[in-house]
Amino acid sequence: MKSTDETLEALGWKAYFSEQIMGEEAEQCRPVRVMAVHRGKIAVAGAGLQCFISPYIPGAQPSDDHPTVGDWLLIDRDTLEPIRVLGRKNLFKRRAPGDPRKEQMIAANVDTLFIVASCNQDFSVARLERYLVLAREVGVDPVVVLTKTDLTDTPETFAAAARAIEPGLHVETVNGRDPASVARLAAWCGKGETVALLGSSGVGKSTLVNTLRGSDNIATQAIRAGDGTGRHTTTVREMHRLDRGGWLLDTPGMRELQLADATAGISEVFDDFILMAQGCRFSDCAHGREPGCAVRAAIAEGTLTSARFDRWCKLAGEDSVGAARHVKRRR
Ligand SMILES: Nc1nc2c(ncn2[C@@H]2O[C@H](COP(=O)(O)OP(=O)(O)OP(=O)(O)O)[C@@H](O)[C@H]2O)c(=O)[nH]1
Numbered sequence: 625m626k627s628t629d630e631t632l633e634a635l636g637w638k639a640y641f642s643e644q645i646m647g648e649e650a651e652q653c654r655p656v657r658v659m660a661v662h663r664g665k666i667a668v669a670g671a672g673l674q675c676f677i678s679p680y681i682p683g684a685q686p687s688d689d690h691p692t693v694g695d696w697l698l699i700d701r702d703t704l705e706p707i708r709v710l711g712r713k714n715l716f717k718r719r720a721p722g723d724p725r726k727e728q729m730i731a732a733n734v735d736t737l738f739i740v741a742s743c744n745q746d747f748s749v750a751r752l753e754r755y756l757v758l759a760r761e762v763g764v765d766p767v768v769v770l771t772k773t774d775l776t777d778t779p780e781t782f783a784a785a786a787r788a789i790e791p792g793l794h795v796e797t798v799n800g801r802d803p804a805s806v807a808r809l810a811a812w813c814g815k816g817e818t819v820a821l822l823g824s825s826g827v828g829k830s831t832l833v834n835t836l837r838g839s840d841n842i843a844t845q846a847i848r849a850g851d852g853t854g855r856h857t858t859t860v861r862e863m864h865r866l867d868r869g870g871w872l873l874d875t876p877g878m879r880e881l882q883l884a885d886a887t888a889g890i891s892e893v894f895d896d897f898i899l900m901a902q903g904c905r906f907s908d909c910a911h912g913r914e915p916g917c918a919v920r921a922a923i924a925e926g927t928l929t930s931a932r933f934d935r936w937c938k939l940a941g942e943d944s945v946g947a948a949r950h951v952k953r954r955r
Pocket residue numbers: 771772773774775798799800801823824825826827828829830831832879
């Protein structure tokens with residue numbers, strides 16, 4: 625066990641978690657955040673505490689929540705044994721490679737998801753929409769971060785295209801290599817805030833991570849030192865401290881998340897579209913040549929662009945089971 629001057633708030637403790645602990649439990653247990661998951665042990669941090677403990681909760685059922693990185697965990701004050709995982713704000717998971725029936729947890733309790741894209745020929749509204757679907761599905765607030773502003777004369781054109789996806793969507797343009805420019809993301813990276821990043825290969829995620837992490841990673845190093853195995857501990861999943869006091873959950877699994885992991889979220893990004901489709905004469909309207917199709921009418925009137933309609937069809941097709949089910953439920 626190692627003592628630190630870390631407070632729970634600095635680790636991301638919020639009312640959402642404290643409200644889950646009642647009288648007796650509060651006396652016998654203390655909350656800690658899971659900072660890293662290793663084989664057979666987890667690194668946890670609490671108010672004035674950093675240590676490695678066993679991830680196995682005595683008496684837990686296979687269906688119970690098991691600790692993953694980002695989780696808040698109650699541990700026994702005396703034995704440091706894990707007691708239970710607190711209810712999560714959100715959970716990133718994916719189908720386990722090799723066994724699609726199994727789910728693999730990636731990260732929990734993320735406050736903000738940076739959806740990263742670049743201001744160049746790789747920019748794609750359709751791709752951004754997919755990531756937004758995923759953010760909605762997971763229940764995390766998205767911020768679109770458009771990188772490589774230094775390589776274009778018109779970053780605002782890209783930003784405008786992204787903003788048009790959804791009213792109120794946060795879109796920021798940055799030069800990922802320039803700390804002064806990345807400072808635009810400060811509001812989401814402050815003390816106790818947890819962020820994660822998603823985006824295609826080459827858009828500048830690693831560059832952004834390096835700029836956001838800034839100088840040194842004191843907390844992680846302390847945990848590693850406490851482990852006694854130095855810097856080469858095989859870390860499966862880990863939280864990284866950001867320069868501004870926040871935390872970054874950056875794991876290989878996070879970056880590989882696919883739309884297949886999102887199911888019902890499509891309907892939220894395309895909420896207006898789905899409402900419109902409820903006006904079709906036939907409940908199973910395919911919005912083709914059917915009479916009384918409200919969607920075709922909206923396209924003709926110009927209230928719905930055919931490009932957006934095409935994107936919805938494409939997304940709904942890729943995720944047909946989930947999307948169809950969700951649309952039906954809402955009728
Ligand atoms: N000019 C400029 N180059 C950038 C910017 N951000 C990233 N790059 C460059 O773009 C290339 C790809 O950046 P990475 O940070 O490796 O991209 P990534 O998203 O982590 O890519 P993967 O590791 O494949 O997922 C590198 O050569 C970076 O130096 C930027 O804002 N401006």
